[in-house]
Amino acid sequence: MTLFRVEECRGEQPFASHASSRRPKSLQRQIAEALRTATQASVLFPWKLRLYSLFQPKIEYFQLLGFHGPELGELLSKNGILLGCSLNKTLVPSVKCVRQIVNNKKDLIKVLQRYAEWIIPRQQRVLDNAAFFKSCGIVGSQLSFLIKKNARLFAMRESLVRNYVSRAVNLGFSVNSRMLVHGLRTISSMSIVKFNRKLEIIQSCGFSRDEAMQMFRRTPGLLGRSETRLKFKIEVFLDKIMLPKSLLVNNPVILMLNMEKRVIPRWRVLKLLISKNLLMNNPSFLRVLHMREEKFLEKYIS
Template sequence: MQRINSSPNSQNLAIKSLFSFFSSLSETQNSNAFLLNYLTETLNIPKSRALVISNSNRYSHIKSPEKPETVRQYFHNVGFSDTEIQLAVSVSPQILFSDVDKTLKPKIEFFQHLGLQGSDLGKIISKTPSLLTKILVNDTNNEDFIRVVSRWKWIPTDKSGLLRNIEYLRNCGIVGSQLSVLLVRQPRLFCYEESKLRHLVSRVLDMGFSINSRMFVYGLQAVSYLSEETFDRKLELFRSYGISKEEFIEMFRKAPGILASSEERLKLGLEFFLKDIEFKKSVLVHNPVCLTLSIENRVIPRYRVFQIVMPRGMLKKKLSFGSMLLLSEENFLKKFVLRFGDDAEELLLAYKGHGLGSSRKENLETTI
């Protein structure tokens, strides 16, 4: 007969398993069974989250699919995907029990008036569903306008300036998904004095951005964060590393996000690429997005791996360090660590900061 292991550890594990089982059973029994089933089967919300929602006393009265189905169908009709509905309800479940005509429709129509349609609208709402739960609609006026509490309380009661700015941005070619970028990332832009907004647009155009370029909206967002004095200081920083004003503007057009970094982080990146590993200036100017990456968490760890695979000829064809930096974490590990079998452990140790140390002064003999 096989002897049963009755050690203290195995007993503790058994007790924990039983406790977990009965806790789960209790949660399920206390939940609104109809709502739990609807959330998991119809909306595909993970059971752990669905249990939290269905256990809430706030929704204990829900016994019919009529209202949630009306909401779900409405979201489908305005272009939301199943995943976007799932995300929105997971974060703000009260949306599922809202009155479509009185609560949701006026708010959705406001965003549609801004030019957000279909998937663009779905992406915004799924990421910030509080826009549908914390916005108050003024019912005394038939025009499209809102009064916002919480994160959007900056929108003024007088909507005339807001609507003029929206129209001006539309005339600049900023519509649809581009408009949504500004709406989410720099909403105060919509409430600037019209003269200030026009000045910002003029600055972006003077730097060579094209209204027809998808980068125009990112350039506008970037300059709206910075005073002209701060912009000039960052320009001087790049100049101190031998990068001309023309090259700096070219880098900004390709990667407007570089201006979002602090001067300290920009200096750290310029120092590492141009001094420590002797990155060619022309390569950095052509790939400025490298300066937006974390030096400590991404650039240096991947450089350690690069120092191993390139000199040993482990790759079939020559590869630049810049292209290695731009890979996703998953693809980087697949292509430069896990695929090398016997060397994978050494590469992983180097990547995690062991084996090669943290010295940044070891220059490559390979051309970067």
């Protein structure tokens, strides 16, 4: 194994003796850029290949997948395993495996950028876990959604994956329901302690444990917010906008909306129009929140 340190990788000199004059310059620049990206971040990057010529087939393969320029350099610098594993025995079969799950090339690139080091060396686990998710009703676009949001799930031991699914079912998500994938994504991204702490945040705002669980089951992503942000949003709706708690329990999805760009501005506009008696009927604020931006501007601003 060779370690290329910062002072050794400032240019393309380490490769000069190996580079053939017939190699395209763009290829040389992309490999050099990958090394510079790694070293500029003060990373000791472990290159497992001894000869420059061994880089070429993999670089060309990544180019065919859609990686170019800085994007390619970033991929290689963050995922050293990509240049250290076998092209035909590991890389190509693993990418083919992911391709069967994601919807398109754009999603494939996104998954590899974020999770390559997790999924590339664990091809069989990815296949086995994907098959298990399908048996639970997580198929098609939902399976693609899950690997984009948390590909680590696909690389875990099957026993751990089954435990997560069991937890989701115990929390009220049915197998074969469309909400299972969302519940699974949320609970697999945090510890049980953190999960319970976020439920306690909701309860501290005046909701019962049962109401907090109803909100989670209706909008699982709600617990993906930070504790501070979650509390802030609930308090704005209850204390400033004065919405009844029952409305939040039944429509927790509005807590996912951007407060500064959507909720508070629309509330202020509506409040002003009502105070000046410019509306024939007071509209439902919930309906106003769900309006498309163009429709809202046309109806209340223009």
